[in-house]
């Protein structure tokens with residue numbers, strides 16, 4: 001079942017000359033994780049804003065074509081209702097926190113409070129999420145005093161508490177160290193296992209290779225390549241689109257050049273290991 005359909009969509013920000021998105025078409029299925037990649041300025045964040053209805057509900061400008069969210073034209077969605085349907089994680093963990101709550105517990109509860117959830121149910125829900133994400137040590141802390149990685153985990157906790165069906169995640173780890181990045185991706189994995197539909201913008205293609213079902217490559221506001229993660233991330237044309245190939249794909253091509261090719265182009269470390277094991281017979 002499709003959860004979002006994008007049909008012939010172009011979009012131009014107000015007071016700008018060119019279109020930031022051009023003639024986009026895509027059918028997004030429920031429950032899949034979509035990796036969105038492309039060079040800087042290719043339109044990834046704008047595309048996220050389209051998928052979560054901020055275009056046209058918040059951003060003015062010129063929108064042509066149609067976006068259907070669960071079969072309803074985005075223009076006909078109530079924007080408050082849309083924000084309960086679609087969660088959003090920002091790139092910058094420091095803008096993610098509301099700044100108005102004094103404890104992590106209250107911060108996670110904020111969205112539920114705004115929904116008018118009854119107090120007892122709200123407390124149960126927050127405790128459930130805190131346990132799930134192992135945030136027990138943080139709940140009494142002031143969210144403003146957390147590290148970037150901790151803030152990002154709290155942001156995910158707030159989203160999980162809201163139980164949004166669709167989650168748009170825009171470069172969640174660009175400002176995080178490897179340890180915090182790994183923690184965030186284990187949460188993304190958890191959301192995948194819960195059957196959420198996920199849109200993930202991420203420059204680290206090795207992570208896109210691990211976690212996405214399909215990949216969309218944007219260049220100058222257009223979809224230049226799309227399809228299964230295996231198909232897209234093993235395509236050398238990516239390099240011309242300003243995107244790196246995963247390390248495993250580069251290694252596979254290097255082995256090909258050295259006449260020691262693997263059975264197929266691997267895109268993840270575990271695929272490389274598996275193929276080498278088969279070759280040496282272990």
Ligand SMILES: Nc1ncnc2c1ncn2[C@@H]1O[C@H](COP(=O)(O)OP(=O)(O)OP(=O)(O)O)[C@@H](O)[C@H]1O
Nearest residue numbers: 013014016020038039040041042043044045046047
């Ligand atoms: N609010 C805005 N008003 C006008 N133009 C904008 C606005 N936001 C983005 N743009 C323009 O739209 C184009 C696409 O920008 P966008 O931020 O979507 O790209 P991106 O791929 O997310 O870039 P990055 O990887 O640097 O975050 C760029 O030319 C950018 O200058």
